[in-house]
Amino acid sequence: MDKVRVGLVGLGFGAEFIPIYQEHPDAELVAICQRDGSSLAALGRDFGIDRRYGDYARMLADPDVDAVHINTPIPLHAEQSIAALEAGKHVACTVPMATSVEDCRRIVAAARANDRRYMMMETAVFTREFLHVQSLLRDGSLGRIQFLRGAHQQDMSGWPGYWEGLPPMHYATHAVGPLLALAGSAAESVVCFGSGRIAPDLVARYGSPFAVETALVRLADSTLAAEVTRSLFETARQYVESFSVYADRRSFEWEQTEGEGPVIFEGEIADRITVPDYAHLLPQEVRRFTTKGVYDDEHAHLSFTQGGGHGGSHPHLVHEFLRCILEERPATVDEVTAANWTLVGLCAHESAMTDGSRVRLPEFAVPS
Numbered sequence: 238m239d240k241v242r243v244g245l246v247g248l249g250f251g252a253e254f255i256p257i258y259q260e261h262p263d264a265e266l267v268a269i270c271q272r273d274g275s276s277l278a279a280l281g282r283d284f285g286i287d288r289r290y291g292d293y294a295r296m297l298a299d300p301d302v303d304a305v306h307i308n309t310p311i312p313l314h315a316e317q318s319i320a321a322l323e324a325g326k327h328v329a330c331t332v333p334m335a336t337s338v339e340d341c342r343r344i345v346a347a348a349r350a351n352d353r354r355y356m357m358m359e360t361a362v363f364t365r366e367f368l369h370v371q372s373l374l375r376d377g378s379l380g381r382i383q384f385l386r387g388a389h390q391q392d393m394s395g396w397p398g399y400w401e402g403l404p405p406m407h408y409a410t411h412a413v414g415p416l417l418a419l420a421g422s423a424a425e426s427v428v429c430f431g432s433g434r435i436a437p438d439l440v441a442r443y444g445s446p447f448a449v450e451t452a453l454v455r456l457a458d459s460t461l462a463a464e465v466t467r468s469l470f471e472t473a474r475q476y477v478e479s480f481s482v483y484a485d486r487r488s489f490e491w492e493q494t495e496g497e498g499p500v501i502f503e504g505e506i507a508d509r510i511t512v513p514d515y516a517h518l519l520p521q522e523v524r525r526f527t528t529k530g531v532y533d534d535e536h537a538h539l540s541f542t543q544g545g546g547h548g549g550s551h552p553h554l555v556h557e558f559l560r561c562i563l564e565e566r567p568a569t570v571d572e573v574t575a576a577n578w579t580l581v582g583l584c585a586h587e588s589a590m591t592d593g594s595r596v597r598l599p600e601f602a603v604p605s
Protein backbone atom coordinates (compact mmCIF):
# COMPACT_ATOMS: atom_id res chain seq x y z
CA MET A 238 0.00 0.00 0.00
CA ASP A 239 1.55 3.36 -0.91
CA LYS A 240 -1.58 5.46 -0.40
CA VAL A 241 -4.31 5.05 2.19
CA ARG A 242 -7.79 5.15 0.66
CA VAL A 243 -9.96 7.07 3.11
CA GLY A 244 -13.71 7.35 3.68
CA LEU A 245 -14.87 10.33 5.75
CA VAL A 246 -18.11 10.08 7.76
CA GLY A 247 -19.79 13.09 9.43
CA LEU A 248 -19.33 16.27 7.44
CA GLY A 249 -20.00 19.12 9.88
CA PHE A 250 -16.63 19.48 11.60
CA GLY A 251 -15.52 16.55 9.45
CA ALA A 252 -15.71 18.62 6.24
CA GLU A 253 -12.69 20.57 7.49
CA PHE A 254 -10.57 17.51 6.69
CA ILE A 255 -11.69 16.98 3.07
CA PRO A 256 -9.07 19.13 1.32
CA ILE A 257 -6.31 17.96 3.67
CA TYR A 258 -6.86 14.32 2.66
CA GLN A 259 -7.21 15.34 -0.98
CA GLU A 260 -3.84 17.08 -0.98
CA HIS A 261 -1.87 14.78 1.31
CA PRO A 262 0.57 12.71 -0.80
CA ASP A 263 -0.13 9.53 1.24
CA ALA A 264 -3.91 9.64 0.90
CA GLU A 265 -6.72 9.25 -1.56
CA LEU A 266 -10.09 10.49 -0.35
CA VAL A 267 -12.35 7.96 -2.05
CA ALA A 268 -15.70 8.46 -0.30
CA ILE A 269 -17.73 10.74 1.95
CA CYS A 270 -20.74 9.83 4.06
CA GLN A 271 -23.44 11.64 5.98
CA ARG A 272 -27.19 11.33 6.41
CA ASP A 273 -28.30 14.64 4.91
CA GLY A 274 -28.53 13.94 1.17
CA SER A 275 -28.66 17.52 -0.13
CA SER A 276 -25.60 18.75 1.72
CA LEU A 277 -23.81 15.48 0.90
CA ALA A 278 -24.42 16.14 -2.78
CA ALA A 279 -23.29 19.76 -2.45
CA LEU A 280 -20.04 18.84 -0.71
CA GLY A 281 -19.39 16.02 -3.17
CA ARG A 282 -19.90 18.38 -6.07
CA ASP A 283 -17.79 21.19 -4.57
CA PHE A 284 -14.86 18.91 -3.82
CA GLY A 285 -15.19 16.54 -6.79
CA ILE A 286 -15.98 13.41 -4.78
CA ASP A 287 -18.26 11.03 -6.68
CA ARG A 288 -18.62 8.25 -4.16
CA ARG A 289 -21.18 9.56 -1.65
CA TYR A 290 -22.88 7.38 0.92
CA GLY A 291 -25.99 8.22 2.94
CA ASP A 292 -25.65 4.90 4.76
CA TYR A 293 -22.51 4.25 6.82
CA ALA A 294 -22.84 0.43 6.56
CA ARG A 295 -22.63 0.71 2.77
CA MET A 296 -19.41 2.72 2.98
CA LEU A 297 -17.95 0.04 5.27
CA ALA A 298 -18.82 -2.60 2.67
CA ASP A 299 -16.82 -0.71 0.02
CA PRO A 300 -13.60 -2.69 -0.62
CA ASP A 301 -11.87 0.45 -1.94
CA VAL A 302 -12.00 2.06 1.53
CA ASP A 303 -8.97 1.13 3.68
CA ALA A 304 -9.62 3.55 6.52
CA VAL A 305 -12.47 5.63 7.89
CA HIS A 306 -12.33 8.96 9.70
CA ILE A 307 -15.38 9.40 11.96
CA ASN A 308 -16.71 12.88 12.82
CA THR A 309 -20.30 12.05 13.75
CA PRO A 310 -22.10 12.99 17.00
CA ILE A 311 -20.60 11.66 20.23
CA PRO A 312 -23.21 8.91 20.90
CA LEU A 313 -22.26 7.24 17.58
CA HIS A 314 -18.48 7.07 18.05
CA ALA A 315 -18.33 3.67 19.76
CA GLU A 316 -20.64 1.70 17.47
CA GLN A 317 -19.23 3.26 14.31
CA SER A 318 -15.62 2.63 15.40
CA ILE A 319 -16.33 -1.00 16.26
CA ALA A 320 -18.28 -1.62 13.05
CA ALA A 321 -15.39 -0.22 10.99
CA LEU A 322 -12.72 -2.22 12.81
CA GLU A 323 -14.79 -5.38 12.35
CA ALA A 324 -15.14 -4.55 8.65
CA GLY A 325 -11.33 -4.52 8.48
CA LYS A 326 -10.92 -0.75 8.23
CA HIS A 327 -8.39 1.37 10.10
CA VAL A 328 -10.17 3.96 12.23
CA ALA A 329 -9.57 7.60 13.07
CA CYS A 330 -12.27 8.95 15.37
CA THR A 331 -12.82 12.42 16.75
CA VAL A 332 -13.04 12.83 20.52
CA PRO A 333 -14.17 11.35 22.81
CA MET A 334 -13.50 7.68 22.12
CA ALA A 335 -16.82 6.66 23.76
CA THR A 336 -19.05 7.52 26.69
CA SER A 337 -18.83 4.33 28.78
CA VAL A 338 -16.11 2.12 30.22
CA GLU A 339 -17.58 -0.87 28.44
CA ASP A 340 -17.57 0.81 25.02
CA CYS A 341 -13.90 1.86 25.47
CA ARG A 342 -13.10 -1.76 26.35
CA ARG A 343 -14.94 -3.02 23.24
CA ILE A 344 -13.05 -0.63 20.94
CA VAL A 345 -9.65 -1.67 22.37
CA ALA A 346 -10.65 -5.33 21.91
CA ALA A 347 -11.93 -4.76 18.36
CA ALA A 348 -8.72 -2.98 17.27
CA ARG A 349 -6.63 -5.87 18.60
CA ALA A 350 -8.86 -8.68 17.33
CA ASN A 351 -8.90 -7.25 13.82
CA ASP A 352 -5.28 -6.05 13.83
CA ARG A 353 -6.27 -2.58 12.63
CA ARG A 354 -4.93 0.83 13.63
CA TYR A 355 -7.16 3.01 15.84
CA MET A 356 -6.37 6.68 16.44
CA MET A 357 -8.34 9.18 18.49
CA MET A 358 -8.05 12.49 16.63
CA GLU A 359 -7.23 14.66 19.66
CA THR A 360 -6.58 18.12 18.25
CA ALA A 361 -5.04 19.39 21.52
CA VAL A 362 -1.91 17.24 21.19
CA PHE A 363 -1.11 18.48 17.68
CA THR A 364 -1.45 22.24 18.26
CA ARG A 365 1.55 24.48 17.78
CA GLU A 366 1.49 25.22 21.53
CA PHE A 367 1.68 21.52 22.36
CA LEU A 368 4.42 20.85 19.81
CA HIS A 369 6.40 23.83 21.15
CA VAL A 370 6.23 22.77 24.80
CA GLN A 371 7.04 19.20 23.81
CA SER A 372 10.19 20.48 22.09
CA LEU A 373 11.13 22.58 25.18
CA LEU A 374 10.79 19.48 27.34
CA ARG A 375 12.79 17.34 24.94
CA ASP A 376 15.71 19.78 24.72
CA GLY A 377 15.79 20.20 28.51
CA SER A 378 14.74 23.90 28.57
CA LEU A 379 11.98 23.30 31.11
CA GLY A 380 13.79 20.69 33.18
CA ARG A 381 11.89 18.25 35.37
CA ILE A 382 8.09 18.50 35.43
CA GLN A 383 6.58 19.09 38.87
CA PHE A 384 2.89 19.64 38.07
CA LEU A 385 0.47 20.06 35.16
CA ARG A 386 -2.85 21.87 34.90
CA GLY A 387 -5.42 21.83 32.11
CA ALA A 388 -8.76 23.54 31.58
CA HIS A 389 -11.44 23.51 28.92
CA GLN A 390 -14.19 26.02 29.50
CA GLN A 391 -16.74 26.54 26.76
CA ASP A 392 -20.37 27.65 26.69
CA MET A 393 -22.20 24.93 24.77
CA SER A 394 -25.70 26.38 25.00
CA GLY A 395 -27.35 26.24 21.57
CA TRP A 396 -25.19 23.35 20.29
CA PRO A 397 -26.83 20.16 18.94
CA GLY A 398 -29.15 18.40 21.43
CA TYR A 399 -26.77 15.70 22.64
CA TRP A 400 -24.57 18.40 24.21
CA GLU A 401 -27.34 19.74 26.48
CA GLY A 402 -26.56 18.78 30.07
CA LEU A 403 -23.59 16.59 29.08
CA PRO A 404 -21.48 15.88 32.19
CA PRO A 405 -18.52 18.27 31.76
CA MET A 406 -16.00 15.48 32.25
CA HIS A 407 -17.56 13.36 29.51
CA TYR A 408 -15.80 15.66 27.04
CA ALA A 409 -12.50 16.24 28.81
CA THR A 410 -9.85 14.89 26.44
CA HIS A 411 -8.78 18.33 25.15
CA ALA A 412 -7.75 19.24 28.71
CA VAL A 413 -6.49 15.79 29.75
CA GLY A 414 -4.56 14.71 26.64
CA PRO A 415 -1.80 17.37 26.61
CA LEU A 416 -1.03 16.84 30.31
CA LEU A 417 -0.56 13.09 30.04
CA ALA A 418 1.24 13.28 26.71
CA LEU A 419 3.72 15.88 28.01
CA ALA A 420 4.28 13.91 31.21
CA GLY A 421 4.86 10.79 29.06
CA SER A 422 2.60 8.89 31.39
CA ALA A 423 -0.92 7.55 31.76
CA ALA A 424 -3.57 8.20 34.37
CA GLU A 425 -3.96 5.64 37.13
CA SER A 426 -6.72 7.09 39.31
CA VAL A 427 -8.77 10.23 39.74
CA VAL A 428 -10.71 12.19 42.34
CA CYS A 429 -13.15 14.87 41.24
CA PHE A 430 -15.58 17.35 42.74
CA GLY A 431 -18.62 18.79 41.06
CA SER A 432 -19.32 22.46 41.72
CA GLY A 433 -22.31 24.73 41.19
CA ARG A 434 -25.63 23.82 39.55
CA ILE A 435 -27.10 24.04 36.04
CA ALA A 436 -30.78 24.49 35.14
CA PRO A 437 -33.12 21.55 35.97
CA ASP A 438 -34.04 20.95 32.30
CA LEU A 439 -30.33 20.48 31.51
CA VAL A 440 -29.82 18.22 34.55
CA ALA A 441 -32.66 15.97 33.37
CA ARG A 442 -30.80 14.93 30.19
CA TYR A 443 -27.89 13.02 31.77
CA GLY A 444 -28.60 13.38 35.52
CA SER A 445 -25.48 15.54 35.90
CA PRO A 446 -26.16 18.62 38.06
CA PHE A 447 -22.75 20.35 38.05
CA ALA A 448 -21.72 23.55 36.28
CA VAL A 449 -18.05 22.76 36.77
CA GLU A 450 -16.14 19.55 37.43
CA THR A 451 -12.56 19.72 38.66
CA ALA A 452 -10.35 16.67 39.04
CA LEU A 453 -6.96 15.65 40.39
CA VAL A 454 -5.36 12.87 38.41
CA ARG A 455 -2.67 10.55 39.80
CA LEU A 456 -0.25 9.45 37.08
CA ALA A 457 0.88 5.82 36.78
CA ASP A 458 4.51 5.02 37.76
CA SER A 459 5.13 8.68 38.44
CA THR A 460 5.45 11.20 41.27
CA LEU A 461 3.19 13.60 39.35
CA ALA A 462 -0.39 14.69 39.76
CA ALA A 463 -2.35 16.80 37.28
CA GLU A 464 -5.40 19.02 37.64
CA VAL A 465 -8.21 19.24 35.09
CA THR A 466 -11.18 21.64 35.08
CA ARG A 467 -14.19 21.54 32.73
CA SER A 468 -17.33 23.63 32.33
CA LEU A 469 -19.99 23.56 29.61
CA PHE A 470 -22.96 25.60 30.83
CA GLU A 471 -23.83 28.64 32.94
CA THR A 472 -20.26 29.58 33.86
CA ALA A 473 -18.98 32.89 32.47
CA ARG A 474 -15.60 32.61 30.76
CA GLN A 475 -14.05 33.34 27.38
CA TYR A 476 -13.47 30.05 25.52
CA VAL A 477 -10.32 28.37 26.77
CA GLU A 478 -8.70 25.06 25.98
CA SER A 479 -5.46 25.23 27.91
CA PHE A 480 -2.54 23.41 29.46
CA SER A 481 0.20 24.68 31.78
CA VAL A 482 3.36 22.87 32.78
CA TYR A 483 5.30 23.72 35.94
CA ALA A 484 8.89 22.44 35.96
CA ASP A 485 12.04 23.01 38.00
CA ARG A 486 13.98 25.15 35.46
CA ARG A 487 11.20 26.91 33.56
CA SER A 488 7.41 26.74 33.47
CA PHE A 489 4.95 27.28 30.62
CA GLU A 490 1.64 28.92 31.50
CA TRP A 491 -1.26 29.28 29.04
CA GLU A 492 -2.50 32.81 28.26
CA GLN A 493 -5.35 34.14 30.42
CA THR A 494 -7.20 35.84 27.57
CA GLU A 495 -7.09 34.98 23.89
CA GLY A 496 -4.31 36.61 21.90
CA GLU A 497 -2.10 37.89 24.72
CA GLY A 498 0.31 34.95 24.39
CA PRO A 499 1.53 32.33 26.87
CA VAL A 500 4.23 33.01 29.46
CA ILE A 501 7.49 31.22 30.19
CA PHE A 502 8.60 31.69 33.80
CA GLU A 503 12.22 31.38 34.84
CA GLY A 504 12.23 31.92 38.57
CA GLU A 505 10.55 35.31 39.06
CA ILE A 506 11.10 36.39 35.46
CA ALA A 507 8.04 36.22 33.22
CA ASP A 508 8.54 36.25 29.46
CA ARG A 509 5.50 36.42 27.17
CA ILE A 510 6.30 34.38 24.06
CA THR A 511 5.09 33.93 20.50
CA VAL A 512 4.71 30.26 19.72
CA PRO A 513 6.23 29.20 16.38
CA ASP A 514 4.39 27.14 13.80
CA TYR A 515 5.35 23.53 13.12
CA ALA A 516 4.27 23.17 9.49
CA HIS A 517 7.82 22.11 8.57
CA LEU A 518 7.08 18.70 10.13
CA LEU A 519 4.51 18.05 7.39
CA PRO A 520 4.67 17.24 3.66
CA GLN A 521 4.86 20.42 1.58
CA GLU A 522 1.40 19.85 0.07
CA VAL A 523 -0.47 20.24 3.38
CA ARG A 524 1.72 22.75 5.23
CA ARG A 525 -0.54 25.69 4.44
CA PHE A 526 -3.38 24.11 6.42
CA THR A 527 -1.68 24.83 9.77
CA THR A 528 -2.22 28.56 9.41
CA LYS A 529 -5.05 28.95 6.92
CA GLY A 530 -8.57 27.67 6.63
CA VAL A 531 -9.02 24.57 4.54
CA TYR A 532 -11.30 26.22 1.96
CA ASP A 533 -9.99 28.11 -1.01
CA ASP A 534 -11.68 31.19 -2.51
CA GLU A 535 -14.05 29.04 -4.50
CA HIS A 536 -15.38 27.43 -1.31
CA ALA A 537 -15.28 30.50 0.89
CA HIS A 538 -18.94 30.07 1.82
CA LEU A 539 -17.90 27.15 4.03
CA SER A 540 -15.96 29.42 6.30
CA PHE A 541 -13.36 28.12 8.64
CA THR A 542 -13.94 29.83 11.94
CA GLN A 543 -12.59 27.76 14.77
CA GLY A 544 -9.73 29.86 16.11
CA GLY A 545 -6.94 29.26 13.63
CA GLY A 546 -8.03 25.66 13.06
CA HIS A 547 -7.46 24.28 16.56
CA GLY A 548 -3.87 25.51 16.81
CA GLY A 549 -3.02 24.29 13.32
CA SER A 550 -3.57 20.68 14.39
CA HIS A 551 -5.73 19.31 11.56
CA PRO A 552 -3.02 18.48 9.00
CA HIS A 553 -0.80 17.04 11.76
CA LEU A 554 -3.65 14.72 12.79
CA VAL A 555 -4.21 13.54 9.23
CA HIS A 556 -0.48 13.04 8.70
CA GLU A 557 -0.07 10.96 11.88
CA PHE A 558 -3.09 8.79 11.03
CA LEU A 559 -1.81 8.06 7.51
CA ARG A 560 1.77 7.45 8.62
CA CYS A 561 0.84 5.02 11.41
CA ILE A 562 -1.02 2.91 8.84
CA LEU A 563 1.74 3.02 6.23
CA GLU A 564 4.51 2.42 8.80
CA GLU A 565 2.47 -0.36 10.46
CA ARG A 566 2.94 1.09 13.95
CA PRO A 567 0.55 2.26 16.68
CA ALA A 568 -0.70 5.84 16.38
CA THR A 569 0.58 8.29 18.98
CA VAL A 570 -2.98 8.34 20.35
CA ASP A 571 -3.67 4.64 19.89
CA GLU A 572 -6.60 2.69 21.36
CA VAL A 573 -5.13 2.25 24.86
CA THR A 574 -4.01 5.89 25.07
CA ALA A 575 -7.41 7.03 23.80
CA ALA A 576 -9.14 4.86 26.40
CA ASN A 577 -6.92 6.24 29.15
CA TRP A 578 -7.57 9.88 28.25
CA THR A 579 -11.29 9.33 27.73
CA LEU A 580 -11.66 7.33 30.94
CA VAL A 581 -10.00 10.04 33.03
CA GLY A 582 -13.12 12.05 32.25
CA LEU A 583 -15.63 9.23 32.69
CA CYS A 584 -14.07 8.13 36.00
CA ALA A 585 -13.83 11.76 37.14
CA HIS A 586 -17.55 12.20 36.62
CA GLU A 587 -18.21 8.98 38.55
CA SER A 588 -16.05 10.39 41.35
CA ALA A 589 -17.90 13.72 41.30
CA MET A 590 -21.23 11.89 41.59
CA THR A 591 -19.93 10.13 44.72
CA ASP A 592 -18.62 13.31 46.38
CA GLY A 593 -14.99 12.89 45.41
CA SER A 594 -14.36 9.19 45.98
CA ARG A 595 -11.15 7.91 44.39
CA VAL A 596 -11.82 5.99 41.17
CA ARG A 597 -9.15 3.77 39.58
CA LEU A 598 -9.02 3.44 35.82
CA PRO A 599 -9.66 -0.12 34.57
CA GLU A 600 -6.54 -2.13 33.81
CA PHE A 601 -7.15 -2.36 30.06
CA ALA A 602 -6.85 1.44 29.86
CA VAL A 603 -3.50 1.75 31.67
CA PRO A 604 -0.55 0.77 29.44
CA SER A 605 1.78 -1.68 31.21
Ligand SMILES: NC(=O)c1ccc[n+]([C@@H]2O[C@H](COP(=O)([O-])OP(=O)(O)OC[C@H]3O[C@@H](n4cnc5c(N)ncnc54)[C@H](O)[C@@H]3O)[C@@H](O)[C@H]2O)c1
Nearest residue numbers: 247248249250271272273293308309310311331332360397
Ligand atom coordinates in the same frame (compact mmCIF):
# COMPACT_ATOMS: atom_id res chain seq x y z
N1 LIG B 1 -11.52 19.97 18.48
C1 LIG B 1 -12.15 18.85 18.16
O1 LIG B 1 -11.57 17.79 18.25
C2 LIG B 1 -13.59 18.90 17.72
C3 LIG B 1 -14.19 20.09 17.30
C4 LIG B 1 -15.53 20.07 16.84
C5 LIG B 1 -16.23 18.87 16.83
N2 LIG B 1 -15.62 17.72 17.28
C6 LIG B 1 -16.35 16.43 17.28
O2 LIG B 1 -16.84 16.19 15.98
C7 LIG B 1 -18.07 15.50 16.06
C8 LIG B 1 -19.07 16.16 15.13
O3 LIG B 1 -19.28 17.49 15.55
P1 LIG B 1 -20.19 18.47 14.67
O4 LIG B 1 -20.23 19.76 15.40
O5 LIG B 1 -19.74 18.45 13.24
O6 LIG B 1 -21.61 17.71 14.78
P2 LIG B 1 -22.87 17.84 13.87
O7 LIG B 1 -23.97 17.19 14.63
O8 LIG B 1 -23.02 19.26 13.38
O9 LIG B 1 -22.50 16.98 12.55
C9 LIG B 1 -22.48 15.60 12.57
C10 LIG B 1 -22.36 15.02 11.18
O10 LIG B 1 -22.55 13.60 11.29
C11 LIG B 1 -23.51 13.17 10.32
N3 LIG B 1 -24.20 12.01 10.85
C12 LIG B 1 -24.98 11.93 11.96
N4 LIG B 1 -25.44 10.66 12.12
C13 LIG B 1 -24.94 9.93 11.10
C14 LIG B 1 -25.05 8.57 10.72
N5 LIG B 1 -25.78 7.71 11.44
N6 LIG B 1 -24.40 8.16 9.60
C15 LIG B 1 -23.67 9.03 8.88
N7 LIG B 1 -23.52 10.34 9.19
C16 LIG B 1 -24.15 10.78 10.30
C17 LIG B 1 -24.42 14.36 10.11
O11 LIG B 1 -25.07 14.24 8.87
C18 LIG B 1 -23.39 15.50 10.17
O12 LIG B 1 -22.73 15.60 8.91
C19 LIG B 1 -18.51 15.50 17.52
O13 LIG B 1 -18.33 14.21 18.04
C20 LIG B 1 -17.56 16.45 18.20
O14 LIG B 1 -17.19 15.97 19.47
C21 LIG B 1 -14.32 17.72 17.71
